[in-house]
Amino acid sequence: MMKMLPFFQSGPIGIRNGSEGCIGANRQLENPSTSVAEPSGDEIWSKDQEKMSERPEGACRPSRASSITSNGSSTSAGDSPEKGKKGIKGMLTSALKKMKKTKPPSVKQVMDLLEEHRLFDAAQHLIVLERSLSSKNEEGLNTSQQDIESVYEILKHKVFSILKDSILLAKTNPELLQQAVEALKEQEKEDQNYTSENPPDQNLQFRPRKWKDLWMATVRESVETRMKDTSRTPRTENLSTVGQNLLHMGKTMKEDLTVVVKYIKQLYPPEFNVFSTYAELYHNYFASQAKKNAESYLEDKDIYLLLSWVHNIYPKDMRKDQALAEELEKVKLGSLLPSSLSEELEKKYLDSEEATIKSSLSKCLDKEIQRWKEDKEPEKLNGHFQSELLAIFVIQSIYSGQKRAKDISAAVGEELLHRLSKELPAFLRSYKDAFEDFKERSKKHRYYKPILIANINNCWNFRDYAEKNMPEKDDNKASILNTLGDIENSGFDVLLQQLFVQLKPMYKKFTENKWDSSNEIMNEIIKTTSKHISDFRTLKDPFYHAIVEKIHARLVKEYIVRLLKRKVSLKTPAQQQNLAQNISKNAADLEAFCTSNGSQAKWLNSALPKLAEIIRLQDLGAIKIEVATLATTYPDIRKRHLEAFLYIKANLSRSELKSILGYLADSTASTTPGASLFCSINVS
16 A cells, blocks of 8 residues: 555645646636536546636645545545544545545546646646556556557647747746646656656656756757847847857847746756756857857957957856846856967967057058158147147057957956057157158258157157056166157257357357346347247147256356356456356346246256355355355266366465365266256366
8 A cells, every 4th residue: 555655646636745836827727618517527537626726725735634535525534434543544545445436537638738738737647647557456547558658748849849938938928837847847756756666677668757858958959049049139230240149149148047047947946956057058058159269260350359258248247137146156157268279369369459559550650751741830739739640549559459458358458568568669769760860851841840849749648658557667668758758859959959059159248248248148148049939839838848948957058158168367356246246147137037938947046146156255165165055056066167167266376276176076976867057068
């Protein structure tokens, strides 16, 4: 009797466990039609099923002590007429007697259920028929195993046709999908029951049916079909076939796995590992196609797209949905490409990107050189001559290349940055050579100076980019800034050349006239300089200030040169006092002029007043103090400079001169560029 117990528990009335979800689904399906004629035994059994399917869920799973009478009514063991029998043995005996009176369902009834899409009920009925046929008591059963198998084939076809479309049906017809899943679960449970009841060597041809294996194959087929069907994803303009396929597969995988998480996973028991099964199948198909693409010839843009999917889009975009991200974290799908193949693609991409940018920069420079040759003044922007298309294009090309690479991955971005950091210095050296060639060969060009100014202004964009985007200790950055400085200073020299030529004879007048009419001479110098400065306002502000400071330094140096020419020697304190006053007045006028025109070189302002003070002073100690102060402010002054200057003070004895010079030690130490005033002054 105990061997018969699993049969009782697998009956269609709900005695055995595992019928979860059947009632909710059956309520929404149409009940089979019934006849008003006197019901036969089969019809009574069928009607009992309909009644059970309409009961609350609790009624679908009566206790194991429940049993079904031949007329379809349900009684408990406690209500049995055999009141004297107690305990499990009594309940089983009572249930056995009553089940013997119950007639199994017919094939026709099962077919009717299939027509009504009541797949779960049909699966249960078939299990009852199958067990009835395989039991020793086959009295009154007119169904053959062949009949059962034929119906099983129909059920299997319906169930797996539905399961194949799970992604679509999960939202459009969830009741039908649940029926198919419940039928699958019922068959899997029956396989387990049969395996536990029978030794492996006694397995029949039809049992275990291994529907779970069929489910795996069906899911695989469904995944591959959906991943191959690119027509479901709208075509994106300017996207290659490879790019469109990657987009379709990524979009399909993300959307489908989201459906699995939200609607399908919960229909199955945990042992089916539904999400990981779907996720791994989608991933494996996607990875196989990515590998196939990587191993074939790809255009540069397709290499970029594939690397973007491998490193960025696939591992990140899939996880934007929180529920999906949590499930994917458990599965650990890995990369779309093996690391060796990914590295090979990265090298191809980096080589191609570097060559493309290098070629673009070269073509851009060629176009810029052609523009210099045109008989056309450069355009102005905010009052400044500009030739900024070169800098804008070059910087944009490099920046865009770096950004594209960084969008693939941080590592790829760093590698391209390293490569391009060498390319920019090389480009700027070529630019400098072209600029120097123009400067030397095109002096008669109608717009010679405006073109020079435009190119000096160009340097600002390159300089700003290097300062903001390159590490301070980067050798390439130093190379870039040095090259830009060379271009700027070379341009300044040409722009200032005419002014300095005009100023030379004016400064000679100081010594020729022994500083008589020095105020008039200084006014003439300032007037001439002012005319030139107005032309320099087409330089960008940083360069305008730089060139004004160069002018400021030149005006001060030229004045000092005249003081060191040994052309004036004054014996009396009164004469020296008068010269000191003239120098102080000239220094004040010079400072006011340069400052009003934007010079920020305040370090130059004290040079002439300090020299004037040394001339004015007569006390030896005071003179020494002032000399020490001068040497502290301008550490590049040497004994030869001071000795030439002190020639003016003819009343100093040889010993006094030697004493003063002793305060100044010749030093070979380097000085900062900003403090270099005397080092460029030669003393005869």
